[in-house]
Amino acid sequence: MDATFENLMQELKIKNISLSHQRLKILEYLTQNHCHPTVEQIFIDLQKDIPTLSKTTIYNTLRILAEAGLVKVITIEDKETRYDIVTENHGHFKCESCGTIFDFPIDIDSLIPEDLSTFKINDKNVYFKGLCPRCLSNINDIK
Amino acid sequence: MDATFENLMQELKIKNISLSHQRLKILEYLTQNHCHPTVEQIFIDLQKDIPTLSKTTIYNTLRILAEAGLVKVITIEDKETRYDIVTENHGHFKCESCGTIFDFPIDIDSLIPEDLSTFKINDKNVYFKGLCPRCLSNINDIK
């Protein structure tokens, strides 16, 4: 349990969200797996610890955490909602070949267009798609 | 039929994609409705012209046009895939209250992070969420 995790716990206490065993494990999983997991992945991995765990609980918990602003919902493409612990500004790069999602640093705040001065911006997302270095080299090997 | 539409036709000819009556109407609809429509919206509107039109045809056509690079798939949130004719670089702002998607100009090319120098970037997306001016003023009216 690193400092980040403690901070999350504290934030939940402030926002009056009770932390059950299941919710704790889900939150713990997200802090330890920054791989932008799907509900399916979370479900498979946590079932080992909590055999009775239900997917509905995972959906409920992620919704609560997202509403509390602790978790970010990533929907680069349909049929594959992924979740991420909210950290500092970064963009997401999805490899079209292997499907892996990479984080990359980007100063999103620097790109507030003046055209949106009359809008209230709550959330900013930068999604790139393409090929990751590993898949690029694989393609070259085949040639 | 403006110049843009003619250009699209030409591009399709180059890419050897035949233009049936249905495909022509769908493409025409997209060039005339820059509201980022869903398949449902396209279906409802075009049914007036083509009573026998099927949703499968719309899905097929949009997939072909997207693969050809003429149409951009917008997935800001799950369960609501939207489509857009590809134009110059711009970001999308979705109002969390009324659901409208607004375009705003942004120089996406200027924000290529050096960390992605070993990646091949095929597609860049900038999605913002928040409240549009109209919904903001409505909230103020209620107060």
Added chain:
DNA sequence: TAATTTAATTGTAACCATTACAATCCGGTA
């Protein structure tokens, strides 16, 4: 501690956008 109330979890069924697939239709060609 026991009883009571409230919230969280679970499993099943429903939902709904998208896709798969087979049958039909249409346009061009010999």
Added chain:
DNA sequence: TACCGGATTGTAATGGTTACAATTAAATTA
């Protein structure tokens, strides 16, 4: 006209997500 290949259509299947009611756990009160 007959044929062929691609486009369209309608229906059924898919699968991630949500709704809902029952069960369980936790918190509160006496």
